[in-house]
Amino acid sequence: MALSTSRPTGSVGEIFRAIRSAGTMSRAEIAEQTGLAPSTVSLRVDVLVGLGLLRETGVNASRGGRRSRRLELDGSAGYVASVDVGAKHIAAGLTDAAGRTLRQEERMGSFDGGPEELVAWLWAFIEEMIAASGLDPDRLMGVGVGITAPVEHPSGRVVHPAFMPSLSDAVIPKLFHRYTAVPVLAENDANLLALAELATTPYESDQLLAVKLGTRIGCGVVSDGRLHRGIRGAAGEVGHSSAEGIAMISCSCGIETCLESVASGGALVAQLSELGYDVESSADVVAQGQTGDPVVVDILRTAGGQIGETLSRIVNFFNPRAVVLGGGMAASEHLVAAIRAQLFQRCLPVVANDLEVRPSRSPEDAPLRGASFLILDEVLSPARIDALARGDEEAQAADPSADRTESH
Structure with missing residues (x-):
């Protein structure tokens, strides 16, 4: 998930966040970024090392003096x-x-x-x-x-x-x-899915629609680098938009032909089963499409067109940088090609010119x-790390001989 790029205040937790965001930093870089005295930085870094959250690794190139060591998260914490x-x-x-x-x-x-x-x-x-x-x-x-x-x-x-x-x-x-x-x-x-994309490519995914295409259809919305959930967590429920077509599965949303009932993996399983195909899951539908069967390919392209038409309205409204497709059905080249075609056909040129439509960076395990x-x-938020550090300092004051790594 994208971390804040605001200037750290210099607390133990904020220093930890800066190192976590950068991946690795030296004490000198922390001092330069925070404006803290090198001695203060070393004291706070020592707390994090003592808690088992950071470890020193490698060295920076020498600038004429002593080479500084790099700090990184300790996964064994x-x-x-x-x-x-x-x-x-x-x-x-x-x-x-x-x-x-x-x-x-x-x-x-x-x-x-x-x-x-x-x-x-x-x-x-x-x-x-x-x-x-x-x-x-x-x-x-x-x-x-x-x-x-x-x-x-x-x-x-x-x-x-x-x-x-x-x-x-x-x-x-x-x-x-x-x-x-x-x-x-x-x-x-x-x-x-949206958070996984944001964490992988924070600067490419600051305005993003992450569409989950599986047995069901959902969408995660990222605006200005932040996940947009809506008032009750229902933002991005595109699967329950009204769509043209015949409902193949029931849905409790109350819309007679919602996109999910018409074009989701579950709907395609039901449609192909009625036609005598041996399919039980979205993966089976994708596999059938890969054989080149013209009936299956046509069904996949039709579903992709229906999904793309619905998404085009949202893309025109939101003007995102990217539409990322994840979930099992995103492995279907026929479905994805039809979605892409509808988006670029139906979206305004000013919206489509800078729009990237691509698969998830890691579709298998993105959620x-x-x-x-x-x-x-x-669990690694600055507030929690600050509280952990305070507890460690209190423990040390009570028992100076205590092993600090045991307090984590």
Whole structure:
């Protein structure tokens, strides 16, 4: 996720944020950026090193004096878990404090239970991954959860999901806190796709529509480098816009032929099944399209045209820098080509001239990556790091012989 580019105030937490944003810095660079005295910078960096959050690595080229060492995040400080709950799959991952992926797993199928049963299952999944990775359960720093539904921010309450209606009004973080005391954040999966793109290319993705094309259709909106959620987390619900065509699946949104019921992966599975094709998932639809079957190709192109027509209205209104396509259906070249054609045909020249339409940088795991960025930004926020540093200083004052690394 894009971090603030404002000038750090010089607190321990702000210094940590500056290093995290840059990837690596020297003490001299921190002093230059913050205006703090070198001695003050060294004291605050020492706190972060003592907490196990930073480590020194490599050296800068000499400018005639002593060569300064580089500072970077220490991934061993802890790790976060991320979960992506889709209509037809559930994926989970573990990411260290430096943002490096440690493990990812995916399990196919849909979950039919209530919110309590779902969260219990997800927590068991996370625990299994932690054990299989040989990680210390006590080093878990937080959990990020992606849901294919509007999610109220910051409460994490699921708002009127079009699938899994049993999750309506479920407060996901509260349910997780039956099992863990670490921070838990829940977010719409298309928003997580947007966050993953923003974290990867912050300057190219400051005005962005991230469209999730899977069993369902969703969209994450980034404006001026910030995720736009709307009042109740429903911004970007393009899948429930009215569309031309025949509804192939039911949807609880109340619109008789919403885009999701007409052109989503779930709708195409239903349409091809009626025609006698052996398809059960979006991946099967994509695979059928890759064979060149003219019937399947025509269906994919029609769906892409319907999606592109809907998106063109939003693109004309919002004038984004990029439209990023993610999710399983984004692997269909026929669908994507039709979306692209509609956008450039229907958008104003002044809008289309600078518009980039491209696949996600990492379509397979973008929601998981977005969830990990979301929760890492929370658990490593300047306010939390400042509080951690204060606790460490208080512990040292009470017991000067205490090992500072044990307080994290």
